[in-house]
Amino acid sequence: MTHSLLQRQDHEGVATLMLSRPDAYNSLSMELMQALHAELDAIADDLTIRCVVIKGSGKGFCAGHDLKQMLGEGEEDYYRCTFQTCAGLMQRIVSLAVPVIAQVHGVATAAGCQLVATADLAVAADNARFATPGVNIGLFCSTPMVALSRAVQPKHAMELLLTGELINAQRAYEIGLVNRLVPESDLDQAVAELAGKIASKSRRTLQIGKQAFQRQRELPLSDAYAACSEVMVENMLTADAQEGIDAFINKRKPEWTHR
Structure with a gap:
C-alpha cells in the first residue's frame, strides 16, 4: 500500500x-x-x-x-x-x-x-x-x-x-x-x-493469546482463571497446537497452517 x-x-x-x-x-x-x-x-x-x-x-x-x-x-x-x-x-x-x-x-x-x-x-x-x-x-x-x-x-x-x-x-x-x-x-x-x-509463530496462536490477555486483565482473579482455562481448551483443539506439540515431542520444526 x-x-x-x-x-x-x-x-x-x-x-x-x-x-x-x-x-x-x-x-x-x-x-x-x-x-x-x-x-x-x-x-x-x-x-x-x-x-x-x-x-x-x-x-x-x-x-x-x-x-x-x-x-x-x-x-x-x-x-x-x-x-x-x-x-x-x-x-x-x-x-x-x-x-x-x-x-x-x-x-x-x-x-x-x-x-x-x-x-x-x-x-x-x-x-x-x-x-x-x-x-x-x-x-x-x-x-x-x-x-x-x-x-x-x-x-x-x-x-x-x-x-x-x-x-x-x-x-x-x-x-x-x-x-x-x-x-x-x-x-x-x-x-x-x-x-x-x-x-515466526502461529498467527492463530498469537490471536488467541492477545485476545485472552486483553480480556482477562479486567476480570477478578477467579474469573480470569476460569476464562483462560477455557481459552487453553480452545487453543489445544487448534490444528497449530496439535502440530506444535507433535513437533516439540519429535524434535522438529513446526509447520504452521495458522488454524
Missing part, C-alpha cells in the same frame, strides 16, 4: 506502517488516523501478516493530534469526531488479531505517547523522549490517559499527566512504557529482529 500519509511495507509476515507527515512530526490529522485505521482493517483480513510495526518518518515518532487542524475547524462536532476517531483507532490496535510494536525515535507526545502505550510492545531509541503535555496548554490529555493508565502504574501516569514534562527513554523504560532501549542507529534492526521472532 502506498498512501501520501502512510507507507506500508510487508516482509516475511511483518507489516511495517510508517506515519508519513515528517514536516508535522507525524501529528495525527483526521486523514492520517483514518488511513491508519483503514490499513489495520486490511491487515486484520490478511492472513499472511503475523506482526505489525508502527513507526514515524523524519525526526520523531508522533507529536499527537494536529492542533493546527483542530483549531482551524473550531467546532464542537469536529472536536468530538476527532477524539472519537482517535479512540476508535486505539481500540482497533488493541482488538487486532496480531501484535503491534511501536518503534519510537525522537519524540512521542500526547496522542503519540498514547499510541506507544496502546501498542502491545514498544522499542525505543535511547535518546527518545515522551510526554503528555496537554496540561501545559490548557487541554488535559484525557484520552491519552486511558492508554497510559493501563500501561504504567497510576502514580507514574499521573505524574506525566499533571506535569506535562518530557521524560527520557530510560525513565520510560523504568516505568514500563517501553520494553527495550537501543541506540537509534540500531533501532530498525532491533525492531526487525523482535518482529521476526513474533512473526
